[in-house]
Amino acid sequence: MPYRNRFTFLATAALLGAAPLLLSGQALAQYVPLGDQESLSEVYPGKAYSPYAQRSFPSRVFWGDTHLHTALSMDAGLFGARLGLDDAYRFARGEEVMASSGQPAKLGRPLDWLVIADHSDGMGFITDLAAGKPGIIAFEQGKRWYEGLQEGGEASAAAALDLIGTFAQGQIDPHMMAEYSPGGKTYSSIWEDVVAAAERYNEPDRFTTLIGFEWTSLVEGANLHRNVIFRDGADKAGRIVPYTTQAPIGSTDPLDLYAWLENYEKSTGGTALALAHNGNLSNGIMFPVDAQYTGRKIDSEYARLRAKWEPMYEITQIKGDGEAHPFLSPDDAFADYETWDVGNLDLSEVKTEDMLQYEYAREALKNGLLLEQRYGTNPYKFGLVGSTDSHTALAAVEEDNFFGKATNAEPKPGRMSHPFAENEKGVFRGDMLVSSGYTGVWAEENTREAIYDAMARKEIYATTGPRMIVRFFGGWDYLPDDLNSRQPAFRGYEKGVPMGADLTPANGKQAPTFMVYALRDPIGANLDRIQIVKGWLDKDGKTHEKVYDVAWSGERKPDKQGRLPPVGNTVDVKNANWTNTIGASELATVWTDPAFDPGESAFYYARVLEIPTPRWVVYDAFRFGVEIPEEAETTHQERAYTSPIWYTPEASTAEVQGPGAEG
Amino acid sequence: MAYWQDPDFDPQQRAFYCVRVLEIPTPRWTTYDAVHFGIERPEGVPATQQERAYTSPIWYTPGKG
Numbered sequence: 001m002p003y004r005n006r007f008t009f010l011a012t013a014a015l016l017g018a019a020p021l022l023l024s025g026q027a028l029a030q031y032v033p034l035g036d037q038e039s040l041s042e043v044y045p046g047k048a049y050s051p052y053a054q055r056s057f058p059s060r061v062f063w064g065d066t067h068l069h070t071a072l073s074m075d076a077g078l079f080g081a082r083l084g085l086d087d088a089y090r091f092a093r094g095e096e097v098m099a100s101s102g103q104p105a106k107l108g109r110p111l112d113w114l115v116i117a118d119h120s121d122g123m124g125f126i127t128d129l130a131a132g133k134p135g136i137i138a139f140e141q142g143k144r145w146y147e148g149l150q151e152g153g154e155a156s157a158a159a160a161l162d163l164i165g166t167f168a169q170g171q172i173d174p175h176m177m178a179e180y181s182p183g184g185k186t187y188s189s190i191w192e193d194v195v196a197a198a199e200r201y202n203e204p205d206r207f208t209t210l211i212g213f214e215w216t217s218l219v220e221g222a223n224l225h226r227n228v229i230f231r232d233g234a235d236k237a238g239r240i241v242p243y244t245t246q247a248p249i250g251s252t253d254p255l256d257l258y259a260w261l262e263n264y265e266k267s268t269g270g271t272a273l274a275l276a277h278n279g280n281l282s283n284g285i286m287f288p289v290d291a292q293y294t295g296r297k298i299d300s301e302y303a304r305l306r307a308k309w310e311p312m313y314e315i316t317q318i319k320g321d322g323e324a325h326p327f328l329s330p331d332d333a334f335a336d337y338e339t340w341d342v343g344n345l346d347l348s349e350v351k352t353e354d355m356l357q358y359e360y361a362r363e364a365l366k367n368g369l370l371l372e373q374r375y376g377t378n379p380y381k382f383g384l385v386g387s388t389d390s391h392t393a394l395a396a397v398e399e400d401n402f403f404g405k406a407t408n409a410e411p412k413p414g415r416m417s418h419p420f421a422e423n424e425k426g427v428f429r430g431d432m433l434v435s436s437g438y439t440g441v442w443a444e445e446n447t448r449e450a451i452y453d454a455m456a457r458k459e460i461y462a463t464t465g466p467r468m469i470v471r472f473f474g475g476w477d478y479l480p481d482d483l484n485s486r487q488p489a490f491r492g493y494e495k496g497v498p499m500g501a502d503l504t505p506a507n508g509k510q511a512p513t514f515m516v517y518a519l520r521d522p523i524g525a526n527l528d529r530i531q532i533v534k535g536w537l538d539k540d541g542k543t544h545e546k547v548y549d550v551a552w553s554g555e556r557k558p559d560k561q562g563r564l565p566p567v568g569n570t571v572d573v574k575n576a577n578w579t580n581t582i583g584a585s586e587l588a589t590v591w592t593d594p595a596f597d598p599g600e601s602a603f604y605y606a607r608v609l610e611i612p613t614p615r616w617v618v619y620d621a622f623r624f625g626v627e628i629p630e631e632a633e634t635t636h637q638e639r640a641y642t643s644p645i646w647y648t649p650e651a652s653t654a655e656v657q658g659p660g661a662e663g
Numbered sequence: 664m665a666y667w668q669d670p671d672f673d674p675q676q677r678a679f680y681c682v683r684v685l686e687i688p689t690p691r692w693t694t695y696d697a698v699h700f701g702i703e704r705p706e707g708v709p710a711t712q713q714e715r716a717y718t719s720p721i722w723y724t725p726g727k728g
Contacts, residue, residue, distance in 0.1 A: 049699060580664075 057493045058442035058459060062451060063467055064113035065092070065395040066439055067227055067277065067314060067387035072118040072190065074167065076391035077126030078160045080407035083393035085197035088116055092395050093207045099394060099403060101410035108398050113208035113451050116194070117227040119216045120242035121250070124190035125180040135186065139176040141166065182241045182249050195238045204447045213242040217252040219293050221348035223281040226257060226274045231452040236270035253294055258305045273456060277314035277389065279364070280322045283344040284355030287364035287380055289371065303371055306379035312455055313382040315361045315462045315641055316437040317389040318397070318405045323641055324362045327353055332547045333563070334609065334637065338434040342426040350425050365644060366535040366543035369601045373537060383458025383500045383643035384605070386437025397465045402435040402616040409433060413624040416617045416632065431632035435616040436464040442498065458500025461642040468527070469519040472499040472606045474645035476506065478513035478590045488517040488588065500643035505650055511596035512647060516550065517588040518608045518640070525610040526583025528553060528567040528637060532591055536602035550591040553584035569612040571635045576614050576622035583611035598649060605644040609637045679720040686714045
């Protein structure tokens with residue numbers, strides 16, 4: 001083999017030359033190989049015939065949930081969840097389990113990966129309480145609640161409600177809870193179980209588990225929750241216990257969580273990230289622009305730390321869709337999707353319109369551009385994930401297979417009429433629960449490292465449940481012909497960057513081009529349209545947004561105002577079905593921003609809409625023979641949200657630290 | 664998606680049924696070769712084809728229900 005011969009020759013020459021080179025203090029790297037152009041050209045044969053060989057870009061989507069609770073979570077257990085870690089993993093990987101409500105459950109299709117993220121505060125307490133562990137029933141409260149739960153029925157519900165109230169008022173006996181808080185031996189042992197279960201179910205190339213927990217910061221009922229996800233296994237994540245929110249050990253301030261993450265990485269050599277969820281229930285404090293809820297001014301430090309530790313945001317889940325709000329996006333006909341805007345998480349405070357701008361993902365992406373200009377870092381430069389936040393240990397958000405928010409909302413005739421929360425301030429109706437969502441991860445393989453790394457680089461997208469395939473690339477030179485290969489990824493990576501990345505510098509080019517491709521869920525609904533959502537910051541420091549329809553099914557023509565007519569609706573509510581006789585099985589286009597200004601920072605993400613399909617309440621009504629409440633939505637257009645691609649003017653960071661920066 | 668009932672069914676006759684699913688026309692491999700290597704397709708070799716699936720049959724045997 002000429003190749004082998006040449007290699008051996010070069011290697012020998014290098015070895016022979018090593019001594020004098022070292023003596024003269026020069027590195028081997030500076031050795032100049034012998035050879036001529038002709039002989040070397042045989043070593044590099046050029047592009048392979050197989051389009052799939054010699055490529056290193058992510059070519060598969062792996063589906064999962066970044067946010068699932070089991071019976072170890074206090075609230076999950078209180079609402080009747082009995083399924084634990086093993087059940088959660090087994091269900092997610094496609095096995096049939098018996099739900100806590102006593103009915104068999106199975107996913108239509110297995111997931112590829114799962115993050116179990118139980119609440120860190122009091123993790124495992126409720127399971128031990130239900131089991132009557134001596135360390136708990138030794139206390140008056142513990143004994144009382146245990147006996148109530150044992151009695152069942154109304155006494156059991158009363159005990160649960162008493163526990164919830166006592167916990168919310170901070171009246172739980174601290175001595176009893178000490179064992180279920182960092183520092184307690186029991187708490188360490190519960191975390192050991194969590195880590196061990198993740199290790200047990202992690203099977204590279206078949207099913208990935210990522211170790212995680214939820215840091216459940218609740219500020220006077222306003223949701224600041226974050227999930228923490230580890231890249232690591234037991235050797236590192238097993239050396240700590242989760243961070244909590246209860247003082248004096250824990251804190252509700254995200255800055256303290258960042259410090260904890262910093263310390264985790266420093267002390268273990270590990271790697272972790274955090275992601276927030278349900279800004280819609282934060283009553284204006286999830287994405288601050290001027291000051292945190294603590295009163296601390298937003299500054300370059302806050303921006304830098306939030307950007308560093310929170311590369312993702314959970315944009316859609318059972319407690320509402322958080323992409324956009326119709327008040328903030330009046331020109332977006334699809335902004336009012338599964339909107340939860342009555343109040344904060346526990347309905348202790350009513351929502352007001354001025355809060356919305358600090359709650360929704362699109363607005364945060366816009367304000368991120370503004371904060372980047374002020375402080376040099378965009379704190380809200382996140383990729384997008386969809387998750388269940390289910391409290392049943394069942395990541396079940398297929399519309400026809402929805403197992404609810406918690407065990408008391410698992411399938412049964414009355415569940416859509418039973419409020420999720422209700423008081424004199426308002427109500428989150430039971431029918432409003434959203435059967436959403438999942439996350440698609442673009443990765444080369446289904447391993448913990450590959451999935452985590454895709455999350456860290458934001459090559460991920462959220463869906464409200466369906467598994468459509470979505471590619472989204474940004475660059476300066478895409479042409480319609482680039483889609484002709486029917487392999488958008490080849491040209492996509494060659495000429496630009498994927499979702500979650502930064503556009504390369506303009507280098508004098510007129511406007512960025514985007515290649516977007518969507519294939520419907522193979523067993524799901526056809527696609528209505530692909531939209532590109534652009535947000536930007538103008539020269540006066542004002543943010544803007546515009547939604548472009550870029551690809552759609554059929555022969556529809558936009559009207560004079562540029563509005564594309566609706567795709568239609570084939571949903572048969574009575575019989576709980578629909579037909580794929582409208583819409584398209586795939587949509588693709590290359591789109592050029594028609595209003596690009598190279599001096600303005602911007603972001604772009606794709607939103608892919610399905611044709612209308614039945615909401616879960618329609619399946620419930622059909623199977624249980626119950627009436628759908630009049631106020632309930634029956635059909636909806638499920639969707640995918642890609643992570644954005646950002647554009648930053650080259651000179652913009654130079655202006656940052658100027659005196660104009662305000663607090 | 665379709666629903667079909669055999670219009671000529673005779674309960675006394677043995678029969679089998681299989682499904683053939685046709686794709687729209689796509690390039691044949693020889694077309695990819697020609698493009699990749701920059702060569703001519705031999706005359707008589709079709710440029711396109713309709714790829715397909717053949718399901719295993721379902722059989723009917725009289726008297727077996």
